[in-house]
Amino acid sequence: MSTAIYILGIVAALIVLGVVIESLRRHHLRERHAIWWLGAGVIALVIGIFPQLLGWVAGLLGVTVPLNLVFFLSIAVLFLVSIQHSGELTELESETRTLAESVALQDLRIRELEKALAEMQPDARPDERGER
């Protein structure tokens, strides 16, 4: 393996880690979403520094071509993250739905209260009740 490829592997892993950590720092990512990418970045960095580790693990698992292990693990991580995201999306939608319901119910209550208030104070002008 040429030195250039070796350095490229390490730099790529560092970029992944850098992006994830910077996103965490800026509150772009929450810990529970970042944990997968952090794990993947750390593994990529370790294998980048010690490439022979990959061959050793592949041999241990009986994977003939070590690169196939990389593809398999990458796909597995992407799959799990996607499932997690779909789940979170579903949860968000159901929360949005509940919020929309309670906004509508409160909006109706406010309108009814305003109407009742206006009937109690017939001389109040609309602009005094906060209407524009």
Add this chain to the structure above:
Amino acid sequence: MPTALERTLVVMPAFNEEESVAAVVREVFAKAPGAGCLVVDDGSLDSTAREAESAGATVLRLPINLGVGGAMRAGFKYAMLHGYRNVVQVDSDGQHDPAGIAELVAQLDDYDLVLGARFAGVGDYAVHGPRQWAMRVLSSSLSRIAKTKLTDTTSGFRASGPRAVALFARHYPSEYLGDTVESLVIASRARLRVAQVAVAMRPRAGGVPSHNPYKAAVYLGRAGMALFVALIRPRVVVAEPPVLV
């Protein structure tokens, strides 16, 4: 003691129905005297809410479009908050004849969920071809699940008694076909008593039911999906209704 109709809330989900909603609201007040009328404006962009209000309905304005199921669950919650025992769902496009409301509510003495069926021999509403086959497959499966003969399971004209209202205020699917198919499964599996009553339907104000075989296949697929999902989900248990005074 108030009559059954006086303890009934008619809920009308409405999405951009400014042309028909006011007329339907007036018809509901005329043909179901004493019942409350709640229009759930499902994020309409037109003047649906204003039209409904001018006709005398109470209007619940959802800030975003949630679909029929979403609008209905908001309606069930409103009914619970305001002490209504029964909820009757009526389309705001005028497809359902409000004269049927009293017939549906009358059945709530013996049943928890009463469907107004379009194909049970009354009225002139008809669907043919692949879509009809799709609806038949759906009806026969749901009849088995609900343990009663149902011929029109996708009917949006339905009455819910107190147990169904309590159930649906918490669990009412907003998925496509979830509001009709899945809600029926949820109700049956929660051991609610389901029945159907024949009602006359008027033709839809706009649009014709599709006879496209491809669309019918997609429809059946989505219905099958809704059915499958409803069946694999855990059963929901409802508490017995409070003793009436």
